[in-house]
Amino acid sequence: MANLIVDIGNTAVKLAVADNSGVVEKLADGSASFEAGRAFLAKHSGLPRAIISSVRGEDDAVAAQVRSLLPNAVTLTPHTPLPIRNLYASPETLGNDRLAAAVGASVRFPRCNVLAVDAGTAITYELVSARGEYLGGNISVGIALRFRSLHAFTARLPLCGIADDYPMLGSSTREAITAGVLNGVVYEVEVNIDQFALKYSNLQVVFTGGDADFLAKRVKRTIFVDYDLVLIGLNRILEHYAEAN
Numbered sequence: 001m002a003n004l005i006v007d008i009g010n011t012a013v014k015l016a017v018a019d020n021s022g023v024v025e026k027l028a029d030g031s032a033s034f035e036a037g038r039a040f041l042a043k044h045s046g047l048p049r050a051i052i053s054s055v056r057g058e059d060d061a062v063a064a065q066v067r068s069l070l071p072n073a074v075t076l077t078p079h080t081p082l083p084i085r086n087l088y089a090s091p092e093t094l095g096n097d098r099l100a101a102a103v104g105a106s107v108r109f110p111r112c113n114v115l116a117v118d119a120g121t122a123i124t125y126e127l128v129s130a131r132g133e134y135l136g137g138n139i140s141v142g143i144a145l146r147f148r149s150l151h152a153f154t155a156r157l158p159l160c161g162i163a164d165d166y167p168m169l170g171s172s173t174r175e176a177i178t179a180g181v182l183n184g185v186v187y188e189v190e191v192n193i194d195q196f197a198l199k200y201s202n203l204q205v206v207f208t209g210g211d212a213d214f215l216a217k218r219v220k221r222t223i224f225v226d227y228d229l230v231l232i233g234l235n236r237i238l239e240h241y242a243e244a245n
Contacts, residue, residue: 004047005234006070008054008063009097010121015040016228017047018235023228034062041069051076051238053096053230074241076100076234083240085133097230102126102134104233105206108226113200116229117189119211121145125192127200140188143211146181162214186218193221 002024007014012030015037016023029037050073054063067075074080076099078091084106088094097118105116106128116126119142126137141149143162151159160177168183170176197203207216208229216223226232 001049002047003235003238004041004044004050004070004073005231005238006041006050006052006066006073007097007100007230007234008052008056008060008066010055013037013062013066014231016231016235017044018228018231020239023231023235026228026231032062034065037062037066038069041066045069049238049242050074051234051241053100053234055095055097074238076237080237081241081244083132083236084128085131087133088136098124098126098137099134100230100233100237101208102128102137102233103236104208104226104229104231105204106132107232107236108206108224108229109204112204113202114204114206115193115196115200117193117205117207117212117215118209118229119143119189119207119215120209123185123189123209123211125196127196129200138192143181143185143214146185147177150177150181162211186215189215190219190221193219 002017002019005016005018012028014028016026027040050070052066052073053076056063076096084103101116101118105114111130113130114128118124121142123140123142124137127135129135147160150157160174163178166178166182167175170179193205206224206226208226212225216225
């Protein structure tokens, strides 16, 4: 059975139709008008089940608009039943995107120790055990935010960005910033993965988020990339909710 998935992130709303095979159609709408998003919801309004996940506050205009368009949708909250056991000490503070990524990772690699790395505005690490337990995770600063911070909080450093080719050692200020940020992120991700792998045997690693490809090409380890990981997780949560009710 196909489901309607709505993932309201910090910068865009991702909408998808998903079934047990995965995501079959999707759209990302980052506009204030939400015109394309409304058209997508209208197109798929006949689907019997829907879930809404939002990292924005209750007073966000787009989130409120989505809820008004899907009044019968399941809204993901800390009290929503989950297909994995949540061992996070403060589940009410756990972002829906992080939780959904963890569930998505458990779908991709059932009965495995799996680490989901979401490389977006922040870089998050979510660990799920082979027993289906969400053990927690880490939050670090994303690549674009590192570049913007260096530019915004210093007097003379220029704003730089991701480059496919960058040196190990910069010979100009721009090169120094680019190399420092990008090498630093890659080293950070590699060390995190290595430390988790020491404790959790046969660890599977899956990347998602806008910078997933950049990191996956440079981290010296077998990495899987799935840009639909959060959507897959939300679909599984919705299926589990339907089974429980």
